[in-house]
Structure formats: C-alpha cells, structure tokens
Amino acid sequence: MATTAELELETLTVEQHGRVITARYASPPLNFVTTAFVRDLDALTAAVDRDDSVGAVVLTGGIDGRFLTHADPTELGDATAAPIPPLSPAVLYPLWRLTRAALRAPGALRATEAAGGAVAQALAWGYRWRRTILRMNRSSTVYIAAINGPTTGGGHEIALACDLRFVSDAPNIRLGQIEILAGLIPGGGGTQRLPKILGTAKALEHMLEGAPLTAEQALDLGLVNAIVPDNDLVTHAQNTAARLARRAPTAVRAIKRLTYFTAGRPLDTALDKELAGFLATGLQPAMKATLHAFSTDLAELHDSPPSSGNNDWIHGTRVNQTGTTR
Numbered sequence: 231m232a233t234t235a236e237l238e239l240e241t242l243t244v245e246q247h248g249r250v251i252t253a254r255y256a257s258p259p260l261n262f263v264t265t266a267f268v269r270d271l272d273a274l275t276a277a278v279d280r281d282d283s284v285g286a287v288v289l290t291g292g293i294d295g296r297f298l299t300h301a302d303p304t305e306l307g308d309a310t311a312a313p314i315p316p317l318s319p320a321v322l323y324p325l326w327r328l329t330r331a332a333l334r335a336p337g338a339l340r341a342t343e344a345a346g347g348a349v350a351q352a353l354a355w356g357y358r359w360r361r362t363i364l365r366m367n368r369s370s371t372v373y374i375a376a377i378n379g380p381t382t383g384g385g386h387e388i389a390l391a392c393d394l395r396f397v398s399d400a401p402n403i404r405l406g407q408i409e410i411l412a413g414l415i416p417g418g419g420g421t422q423r424l425p426k427i428l429g430t431a432k433a434l435e436h437m438l439e440g441a442p443l444t445a446e447q448a449l450d451l452g453l454v455n456a457i458v459p460d461n462d463l464v465t466h467a468q469n470t471a472a473r474l475a476r477r478a479p480t481a482v483r484a485i486k487r488l489t490y491f492t493a494g495r496p497l498d499t500a501l502d503k504e505l506a507g508f509l510a511t512g513l514q515p516a517m518k519a520t521l522h523a524f525s526t527d528l529a530e531l532h533d534s535p536p537s538s539g540n541n542d543w544i545h546g547t548r549v550n551q552t553g554t555t556r
Contacts (some may be wrong), residue, residue: 234277234284239270249285249475254292261296262383265355272358275365282554285475288467290376298385322323333357359418363391367490370479382408382442387418396467397445398460404442413442444456476546481511520549
C-alpha cells in the first residue's frame with residue numbers, strides 16, 4: 231500500500247518532510263472547491279490515518295493568492311437543474327439518512343459516482359464531505375490550514391474543519407460563510423462550528439449578513455489563530471506542524487475527540503470521557519521514558535521542565551512520544 235507521500239491525486243500535490251505532510255490544492259484559475267478535490271481530500275485523510283509516519287498536515291493553496299475559494303458554481307448549477315420539486319428539511323432529513331446508510335455498503339459510493347448525473351454526484355459529494363471532515367476531527371493527526379487566499383462558503387468550512395488556521399496578510403484575503411447571499415445556508419459544517427468558535431450571537435450575525443471578513447476581522451473574532459506575512463505563511467504553518475507532530479498521537483486524538491464531540495453532552499458524561507482519555511494516555515508505552523526524563527530534568531533544573539517553558543519539552547524533542555523513528 232502506498233504511503234501518504236506517494237499518493238497520486240488529481241488536485242492535491244503532496245510532499246512530506248519529517249512527520250509533516252504539506253498538501254497544495256490547485257484547480258485553476260480560481261481554486262473553486264470541486265468534486266475532484268473532495269474525493270482527493272477523502273483519499274488523503276484516509277491515507278494519513280493509516281500512516282504512522284505522519285503527525286500533521288498543512289493544507290494550502292497551490293496557486294498564488296488562492297486557497298479554497300468556495301464550491302464550484304458550475305457543479306452546483308448542474309445539481310439545481312435536476313427535476314426535483316421543492317422539499318422541506320423535514321422530508322429531506324430522513325431521505326438523506328437512508329441514502330447515507332446505503333452509501334456505506336461496499337462499492338456503493340463508487341457505483342453512485344460512476345452512474346453520473348447531477349443528483350448522484352451531489353449525494354456522493356455530501357457523503358464524502360461529511361466522512362472526510364469527521365475523520366479529520368477524530369484523527370490523531372493535527373490539521374493546519376495555511377490560508378493564502380480568499381476562502382468562503384465550502385472552502386471556509388474545510389478551513390473550519392482544520393484544527394488550526396493561519397492566514398496571510400495579503401490584501402485580497404476574505405473569509406466566511408457567504409451562502410445567505412445566494413439564498414442558501416452553510417452545508418458543510420458552518421452552522422455547527424461557527425457558534426462554537428465565535429459564540430451564538432456573532433455566528434448568527436455573520437451567517438445572516440453573509441459579508442466576508444478581512445483577516446483582521448477574523449483574528450479579532452477568534453476565527454483564525456494568527457495573521458502571518460504572506461511570504462512566511464506556509465513555513466510558519468509547517469514549523470508549527472512539525473512541533474505538534476511530535477506530540478503523542480493518543481493524546482492528540484483524545485484531545486480532539488473530547489473537544490469536537492463532547493461539547494453537547496451532559497457535564498458528568500463528558501467528565502467521565504475525559505478521565506477515560508487521561509488514563510488511556512497515561513498507559514501508553516512512552517510514558518515510562520517521559521516520567522524518567524521529567525524526574526531527571528526536575529533534579530537538574532529544580533523546577534518543572536514543561537511548566538518552566540523548557541524548549542526541549544515545548545518542541546517535543548526531549549522524549550519521542552510518537553512511537554515511531556521519524
């Protein structure tokens with residue numbers, strides 16, 4: 231089976247340095263989000279989950295000044311032209327659940343895509359999209375968006391599915407959910423993620439207004455982690471990825487799953503899940519070496535090495551927590 235770095239994808243160029251994969255998306259001229267991209271990102275994230283040599287992924291645009299603009303309007307237009315009468319969400323919800331269950335059957339997804347037709351492609355798109363972003367959030371791999379151009383609508387929702395977001399200081403940067411301007415709603419996670427990031431009031435205001443945000447506005451709202459000079463953006467993201475890729479995969483996975491999937495649960499249940507995750511990380515084989523290194527450094531420094539900001543601990547080079555040689 232090919233490693234992640236050996237994948238041959240239609241829209242993503244993939245390279246690996248150490249434990250970091252950098253994936254560059256190119257669909258000229260405007261880097262619209264296409265069905266080919268969704269298929270490629272599905273394949274990439276699946277390969278990453280099988281590849282112990284990967285600890286972080288940086289997703290960025292492979293065209294200067296372009297990240298992931300939004301869903302390709304041509305492909306969306308094909309789907310809306312299908313002879314389907316208007317239906318309410320109350321009707322569509324159970325239909326979609328049944329469809330999703332059917333597409334889980336072996337070979338069903340590829341058969342649907344091969345069948346052609348706008349409706350079949352739209353169903354396959356939605357299935358792959360949901361599967362991919364959930365896989366990203368459950369993964370032991372850290373995903374970082376290096377936003378080097380405008381990203382709105384579906385493109386922005388892919389950035390929201392990443393764990394960290396760094397944005398260029400280029401003047402053409404615009405971010406956000408613009409669907410309301412076209413009479414739509416976010417369909418790839420925006421209504422679920424934005425309230426958790428921005429709070430209900432700010433998220434509603436943004437999604438109802440639909441005006442894209444500047445990089446500065448996004449940073450002020452907490453939507454992105456940092457604004458970085460354009461020429462340094464990818465390097466900054468890769469350096470961050472390299473540091474986080476040295477974290478214990480079991481701990482990364484547990485933190486991500488608790489953060490993304492327990493927020494709506496009762497506090498007592500969430501606390502039990504957190505404690506279970508804590509115990510699971512403490513039972514990992516690397517913990518013995520970690521405790522030995524901690525005791526050694528504590529005796530030498532007369533202080534807690536990680537709490538005092540010791541660089542070897544901060545950068546993850548003091549002990550190999552990954553269980554691999556990379």
